[in-house]
Amino acid sequence: MxxxxxxxxxxxxxxxxxxxxxxxxxxxxxxxxxxxxxxxxxxxxxxxxxxxxxxxxxxxxxxxxxxxxxxxxxxxxxxxxxxxxxxxxxxxxxxxxxxxxxxxxxxxxxxxxxxxxxxxxxxxxxxxxxxxxxxxxxxxxxxxxxxxxxxxxxxxxxxxxxxPAQHDSDVPFTYASKTQFKGTHWSGTIQVTPKTQAFNPEGATYFPGTNPYGELKSVSVQQDGDLLVFDLAYEAWEDTVPEDLNMWGVLVFGDQAYRINVHPDVGSVKAVTNHSGTKQGIGFILLLALVGGIILNLMPCVLPVLSLKVMSFIGEAGESHSRRVMLGFVYTLGIMCSFLIISGVIVGLKMTGEQVGIGFQFQNAPFVVFMIGLLFVMSLSFFGVFTINPPQSSGMTEWTMKSGPAGAFFNGILMTLLSTPCTAPLLGSAYGWAMTAPNWQLIVVFQFVAVGLALPYLALCAAPVLLRYLPKPGAWMEQFKIFLGFPLLLTVVWLLWVLGNLKGHPAVIGTLVFLTFLGLALWIAGTAQYSSKRWLGIFTALGITLLGATMGMRIQAPSRIDWVPYSETQLAQARKSNQLVFMDFTAEWCATCKFNEKLVIDSKSVRDAFTSNDVVTMKVDYTQYDPQITQMLASFDRAGVPLYVIYPGQNEPIVLPEVITKNMVIDAIETAATTRNQRSAL
Structure with missing residues (x-):
């Protein structure tokens, strides 16, 4: 555990x-x-x-x-x-x-x-x-x-x-710079000459500015008499450099920093580059991507799916070697296709100017809700609430525990979706390099990660000798299948946490309501699955699922009323101005409050009544204990929330009951408006 x-x-x-x-x-x-x-x-x-x-x-x-x-x-x-x-x-x-x-x-x-x-x-x-x-x-x-x-x-x-300050005549040093190409190396030198004895070169370093023609690989600093010499070594990206190229950088001496211009030699400057450095560079990156993909199998995000793959392999122990290899390649194909789609989307977003990172799809709330629903359905399948396979099969979910080609491909997709928000040692460097590389290189790097992610399972499929280290199939697998449902539920909990950070806790509550109805629907469908009323069960389940989705979206929808937080001063000012004030005494833990707010107060007819009568809507939050609010509740002979009070300007307040209806609220507002207008006419 x-x-x-x-x-x-x-x-x-x-x-x-x-x-x-x-x-x-x-x-x-x-x-x-x-x-x-x-x-x-x-x-x-x-x-x-x-x-x-x-x-x-x-x-x-x-x-x-x-x-x-x-x-x-x-x-x-x-x-x-x-x-x-x-x-x-x-x-x-x-x-x-x-x-x-x-x-x-x-x-x-x-x-x-x-x-x-x-x-x-x-x-x-x-x-x-x-x-x-x-x-x-x-x-x-x-x-x-x-x-x-x-x-x-x-x-x-x-x-x-x-x-960094701009270098001008007031700074305590002068400098000279030059750059030149020799073979695959682009070298530069900056020579700093102190103007006064007070100049302190302690902690001297250099930060290069942006440069489209090469990347600074190393900086060495040495002192030669009064001179401070910065030797710069670049990796060239281009064969030629414009004659008027004007680079820049930042010289740092202790707590002082200066921005300087670094000019190349005047004239045509060429880099005689055979690109071997670039090839070695991408080769090293691809190695990082491959090894990082292998290590990714041990990361928390993918362990639940990896357990399913091992179980499916045990379930296929009686199959031929050629079939196991085929399933391994189909699983690999599922991962590679998924990574190809993800990298293609990243390339497309980059071309539109968007900044994207790995796991970008988990920044999209509908996608997160989809993954929550998918994993929740899988966990219920493992618990035996319903089954996808016919009764004469092994009793395990076909698409997970004993995969055919479709199941192997599906597991490859699922492995990819769960792996992208996590990373592994070495992958951070590979991903970071890929995000700034040409598009085709980004896609290739992602494909190497995909191969690395699939490689352990593919090796297990291709090497029969490894079978001896796996347990024999048996009745224990059915119990272990139920056990594996719990890691999937924990993954659902994690995704709910992600959703909460994206959209707040109303989205989490709405999704939990949907999952409750979805669980009920699957239980009904599973109960009727092998009976004569199978189709009745399926249609009933679909109706319950749609009802749950509707209620879930309704719960998480933000209020369309412009609420003002309660303050004694604002209430007094509004009443003095002879305005109507609707006060909602509520709390996050009050179920009746939330029911009234979603189905009554936030309805279109009530909102229209607020607007037409210029009502100030004021919310009194009693989620945490507040002695002042407790006294206010007691003044209306109430011990708790909900409480709804309408102030018709400076007239006596109208108190509504705990359970309200649309017509009740609208009638009270119209009564309050009439009372206010009568007082104004006097």
Missing amino acids: KGIWFIAFSALVCFGASHVDVRLVSDHQVIKKGEPFQIALRMDMRDHWHTYWENPGSSGLPTTVEWQALDGLSTGKLQYPVPLRFVDAAGFVTYGYDSTTYLFTEAVYSGDAPTITIEAEVQWLECKEICIPGKAEVSITLDVGEPKQSSQFETLSKAARQI
Whole structure:
């Protein structure tokens, strides 16, 4: 049982909500028209997760900010602080940030509004062993008037010192640079000469800027008298380089950083490259992908399906060697076709400009719900609630425990779907390289991962000698089949957790309601499966499933009413203004409250009544104990929720019963409106 819990809890780590929190901050709370001020994107990373610099290095994507148009607002170029250098297990070098980071831009507002809201769309790539694209809408509201510093001023001033300064006459050094090609190596040299004795070269390092013609592979720093020499070694990607190529980079000395331009030699500069380096590079990546795919069989996400494959192999022990090999190849084909589809979708999304990562389909709530339903159905099949196979067969589900060609192909698809949100050692480097490689190379890398994932089972099918190490088929397999249903249910729990992070707990509750009806439907279908009323059972099951899906979607649908959180001040102001106020005393644990909200209060007729009478809808949340709300309930002779109160302006409130109907609420609103209007006329 320890292994099962390991599957469940380890799987939770594989995939979930964003591991980076982003928000906008400013150095001024009040800005002055026409004067510059600083806006910063604050990024807070969870432990062991990182994002990327404007030059991500061997793999990765830079963080980008797209500002929404606002009349009178102009923003400058996004400025990145000095990055960290990351080296993974495969030796790939990337540049980025693994703790709280601020990306700056200078802004000027020349409009006439007294208050402005600055909005932006942020996209980034967050990586640990796997990489997940992130996206968020952020905003900040600032007043316009006499300038006033914000509470973030000192923090941002300190963070801004990490932004590399432009090299000009005021810096304490001069530099010279040159680059040249020799064979497959593109080398560069930067020579730094101090201007004063106070210049301190301690901790000197260099970060290369973006460069479409080559990748910096190594940097060495040495001192030659007064000179500080940076020797740069590149891997060339192109045979020729434009004469006017203007590269850039960042020189760092201790806590000081400077952005410099690195010019090549004047004239035609050619790289005599035989591309052997590139071939060796992709060969190494394919090896990582193959070995990583093999190791992926041991990851938590795929262990339930792997157990099913071993059981199906035991079930096929009496089959011929040629049939076992055939089933192994069909299983492999299922995995390869699935990886081909996934890589094709990634290529298509990349061509449209979208940022995607491995496991992107698990960022889609309908897909997650589909997987939850599929695994739930499989687990009920294992428990014997219903069977897919006819009664004269072995008694095990044909598509899982004893696979024919269709079952083997299906298991290959299922293995792929469950493996993509997890990764394995070496796969992170292979995936990261593939995401920035040409499209055909991305597809090839994914196919090697697929072959690696299928290889252990394929070897088991092709080597009869391994059969002696497997247990003999017998009655124990039926009990073990039931046992395997529980890891599938734990996988359902994990996917519900993923769904909750995507869409919130209403989506989880709605899905659980659907699963309850689905389980009832399958039990009815299974009970009638071999009786004369088989078709009646099937149609009844379909009706119950549709009812469950409808109720599940209704439960998770967001409220279409603009609720105002309760505050004593707002209630007093609304009543003083002679407005109608509808107060909903509710709690998340109150089933009657939720029933009334979904079926009555949020109905179209009640919403129309709210709108036509300009009703202020105020929600009083009693989910957690609040003595003030307890006193309010007692003032209406109630000990708990639900409670519905309508205030007709400054008149006496109208109290509704716990169980309400649409007509009851509408009549009460119209009565309250009449009472209010009569008072206004006096």
